[in-house]
Amino acid sequence: EAGVTQFPSHSVIEKGQTVTLRCDPISGHDNLYWYRRVMGKEIKFLLHFVKESKQDESGMPNNRFLAERTGGTYSTLKVQPAELEDSGVYFCASSHTRGGYEQYFGPGTRLTVT
Amino acid sequence: AQSVAQPEDQVNVAEGNPLTVKCTYSVSGNPYLFWYVQYPNRGLQFLLKYITGDNLVKGSYGFEAEFNKSQTSFHLKKPSALVSDSALYFCAVRLTDKLIFGTGTRLQVFP
Numbered sequence: 001e002a003g004v005t006q007f008p009s010h011s012v013i014e015k016g017q018t019v020t021l022r023c024d025p026i027s028g029h030d031n032l033y034w035y036r037r038v039m040g041k042e043i044k045f046l047l048h049f050v051k052e053s054k055q056d057e058s059g060m061p062n063n064r065f066l067a068e069r070t071g072g073t074y075s076t077l078k079v080q081p082a083e084l085e086d087s088g089v090y091f092c093a094s095s096h097t098r099g100g101y102e103q104y105f106g107p108g109t110r111l112t113v114t
Numbered sequence: 115a116q117s118v119a120q121p122e123d124q125v126n127v128a129e130g131n132p133l134t135v136k137c138t139y140s141v142s143g144n145p146y147l148f149w150y151v152q153y154p155n156r157g158l159q160f161l162l163k164y165i166t167g168d169n170l171v172k173g174s175y176g177f178e179a180e181f182n183k184s185q186t187s188f189h190l191k192k193p194s195a196l197v198s199d200s201a202l203y204f205c206a207v208r209l210t211d212k213l214i215f216g217t218g219t220r221l222q223v224f225p
Contacts, residue, residue, distance in 0.1 A: 004157070033212065042118075043158075043204065043215040056212060091158065101146055101165065101208055105158035 002026065004106035006092050012112045018080040021109045025074070025094030031055075032075050033095075033103060034067060038088035046090075049075060050097075082113045116141045116209050120216035127195045128224050135190040135219045137205030146208035147188040149179055152218075153201045161203075164188060175199070195223045 005024045013019050025032045034046040046065070047057040051072035060067070064083070069075040079086055089110050093103040117140045127133045139145055146165050150158040162173025164181045172178045179190045188205060200223045206213040 006157075031211065035213075035215075040218075042217045043206075043213075045212040045214070048211055056210065059212070093158075100163065102148060102160045102163055103213060104160065105150070107155075107157035 004092055004094050004104055006090075006106040006109050008109060009107065010110045010112075012114065013082055014114055015084055016081045018078065019082055019111060021077045021079075021090055021092075021111070023075045023077070023092030023106060025092070026096075026104055028096065029094035029104075030072070030097045031095040031103075032069060033093040034075070034077055035091045035093065036088045037091070037108075038085070043091065046077075079111070082111075084113050087111055087113045116207065116214050118205050118207050118214055118216040120203075120205055120219045122219050123217075124220045124222060126222045126224065129197050130194050133192050133195045133199070133221065133223070135203050135205075135221060137188045137190065137216060138186050139188060139205075139207045140186065141207050141209065145188075147179075147181065148206045148208070148213065149173065149177070149188075149190050150204045150206060151201050152204065158204065161190070195221075197223050197225055199223050 007022045032049040035043050037043045045059040048055045049069040052069050066078045089108045091108045093105045095103045119138045148163045149161040164171050169181045202218050204218045205216040
């Protein structure tokens, strides 16, 4: 069984540019989450999809961040326009609705905004 | 507010010695607790969880953790550390459907 995959693994962009991160969850997992870790601090929740619906987006920092999960499969997280403070590692995770509550994480995308 | 604390930024231990990585939590109700490990250039890997039942839970790679309700702790332990255990360890608590993480503890096991 393939794990959670994320693309790209690294992205370096200039302030003001747009970046789109992609996450492919484990097949059959209805729940998809985005988290990020900024400057070596704690990993913080961004949002949660159940299939294609946003269940909880309370962690999204501002309206420069837009997440989508069309068709309930893969998800994208767009940052537009990017700011310096958006630098960090963005993790995606997925879980099965009838699972044991653990979430399975991807390798992360390291975003650097210069 | 719900939170998780990992009081040690780094833990150093000699190979073969027992290790403990500390975690305390602050949540209302019964906590669902997790430990994850991040090896260099890899994603977070699930180690173990406490949902209910026996306070001592066993996980992957010989790790275990003890849930202590009175001390609101969920410390990660291993009887004999390996150099390959060197990694970043995160404690987390489940809040509704999302995870609240601690700041992480870097474990360094020396040969």
